């Protein structure tokens with residue numbers, strides 16, 4: 001529970017990243033952040049404990065009783081703006097492509113996924129968002145140092161640079177909480193994986209893709 005995820009907002013309520021419950025409690029305790037409840041009310045550490053806000057959230061058992069787990073916190077004196085660019089990395093390319101081979105549409109285990117230069121390096125293909133895709137090992141091998149046309153394979157989707165989202169980098173199997181949804185509007189559209197799978201029934205607190 002202490003390692004589950006909490007959405008971090010800057011002072012303007014823009015999502016900037018995701019942290020652990022443990023770190024969120026430290027921030028709230030030290031006064032660096034306030035907990036946000038479903039009615040967008042904010043609380044310092046003691047206020048949060050006393051708020052009795054346990055309506056539908058998770059609770060951590062302590063010697064003094066149940067302590068509600070915040071799913072959203074807002075920083076009190078830190079004005080970092082959301083990043084505007086997604087870091088170009090293996091994980092983020094896999095995330096953009098939903099861990100799906102962009103040639104055969106299979107989703108093998110991660111260990112059997114590679115990155116593929118659509119236009120091979122040897123033919124002048126750059127190492128960019130627009131030229132790198134997630135690819136399974138067999139397709140990678142089959143395609144070799146050829147373009148999709150030369151290899152007779154079809155690219156499922158044209159690769160693009162994704163827009164930044166605070167959820168980039170969280171594995172697709174990662175848990176996202178309903179409480180985050182109001183704050184993520186506008187950040188989700190490019191990585192449409194983020195739009196899927198939100199739990200809508202009140203009893204359930206989280207979703208898995």
Ligand SMILES: [Zn+2]
Pocket residue numbers: 101102103104105106135136137138139140
């Ligand atoms: Zn494949």
